[in-house]
Amino acid sequence: RAKEKGKNNFQLYTSSLNDKALERLALENSLRRALEYKEFVVYYQPKVNTKTEKIIGMEALIRWQHPKWGLVPPQKFIPLAEETGLIVPIGEWVLRTACAQNKALQNAGLPPLTVAVNLSARQFELQDLTKMVSKILEETGLEPKYLELEITESIAMKNIEHTLKMINELKDMGVKFSIDDFGTGYSSLSQLNSFAINKLKIDKSFVSKIDGKKGNSIIASTVLALGKSLELGVVAEGVETKEQVEFLKQNDCDEMQGYFFGKPMSNEDFEKFYYNKLKES
Numbered sequence: 001r002a003k004e005k006g007k008n009n010f011q012l013y014t015s016s017l018n019d020k021a022l023e024r025l026a027l028e029n030s031l032r033r034a035l036e037y038k039e040f041v042v043y044y045q046p047k048v049n050t051k052t053e054k055i056i057g058m059e060a061l062i063r064w065q066h067p068k069w070g071l072v073p074p075q076k077f078i079p080l081a082e083e084t085g086l087i088v089p090i091g092e093w094v095l096r097t098a099c100a101q102n103k104a105l106q107n108a109g110l111p112p113l114t115v116a117v118n119l120s121a122r123q124f125e126l127q128d129l130t131k132m133v134s135k136i137l138e139e140t141g142l143e144p145k146y147l148e149l150e151i152t153e154s155i156a157m158k159n160i161e162h163t164l165k166m167i168n169e170l171k172d173m174g175v176k177f178s179i180d181d182f183g184t185g186y187s188s189l190s191q192l193n194s195f196a197i198n199k200l201k202i203d204k205s206f207v208s209k210i211d212g213k214k215g216n217s218i219i220a221s222t223v224l225a226l227g228k229s230l231e232l233g234v235v236a237e238g239v240e241t242k243e244q245v246e247f248l249k250q251n252d253c254d255e256m257q258g259y260f261f262g263k264p265m266s267n268e269d270f271e272k273f274y275y276n277k278l279k280e281s
């Protein structure tokens with residue numbers, strides 16, 4: 001009787017659901033199966049050294065190759081994956097794939113690159129994150145010095161004690177840390193200074209403002225100066241124009257990443273791209 005009532009309630013409920021909620025439900029259901037059906041792929045975007053413009057690293061960026069919807073960008077499903085907790089197994093898969101594919105590049109005889117992997121809040125909160133990372137490094141044979149983990153300012157500032165613990169544990173293993181989308185969140189500078197991080201990544205919204213007018217590049221120059229005084233490397237993301245490249249060179253930015261140098265691409269395309277760049281130089 002209770003069961004029947006529950007059923008009716010459910011029907012009532014679904015008939016009142018709006019399209020958005022239904023869409024979300026469909027998304028959640030397919031997201032639950034996507035790992036099992038091997039629908040995720042990792043794309044890689046090159047990072048270059050500002051002085052030499054040589055490729056020195058790659059950032060792993062997830063895509064969802066959905067059979068009907070095509071290539072789904074992360075902003076379309078990461079928030080839901082985060083909400084449902086699915087980000088934990090998905091993120092672990094990304095990390096394993098990125099480490100394995102980076103190691104395979106080295107095995108193919110190409111000069112080693114660092115690989116940067118984005119961590120979500122849920123993953124960063126895991127008490128056994130360090131264990132998970134070390135297990136994956138062991139399984140894939142990738143040396144820890146080639147792995148960089150990216151967390152946003154808001155994730156880093158959420159629970160300072162936990163952040164200190166995680167960064168120190170991973171740092172002891174030899175893994176590097178970057179603060180992603182820097183400038184878009186709220187950072188306490190004294191806290192930032194206490195984290196054993198390696199790099200700040202200037203958010204692309206500030207890089208896109210670099211257009212030759214001094215007032216517009218003020219945030220970018222400020223982050224670059226901050227990085228310098230904290231003795232951190234600074235990476236500019238979203239670099240699209242020659243003008244931005246010149247500005248970043250003049251302002252001692254360490255690394256650049258953006259469409260100007262290469263869009264995110266499949267592992268196969270990245271390998272070809274990297275190989276061709278090496279041949280050119």
Ligand code: C2E
Nearest residue numbers: 061062073074075094118119120238239240257258259264
């Ligand atoms: P993010 O980590 O800040 O990555 C940089 C984003 O900027 C990427 O978007 C990249 O494709 C884009 N981008 C790079 N250069 C340019 C440029 O010159 N112009 C423009 N307009 N955009 C550029 P994407 O791949 O769509 O990823 C968006 C965000 O999704 C990432 O931002 C990251 O926060 C998240 N994400 C991606 N992969 C993962 C993942 O494996 N795990 C988690 N937790 N988050 C991920």
Ligand code: MG
Nearest residue numbers: 059118150180
């Ligand atoms: Mg990132």
Ligand code: MG
Nearest residue numbers: 180181201237
């Ligand atoms: Mg970023």
Ligand code: MG
Nearest residue numbers: 181203204237
């Ligand atoms: Mg960003």
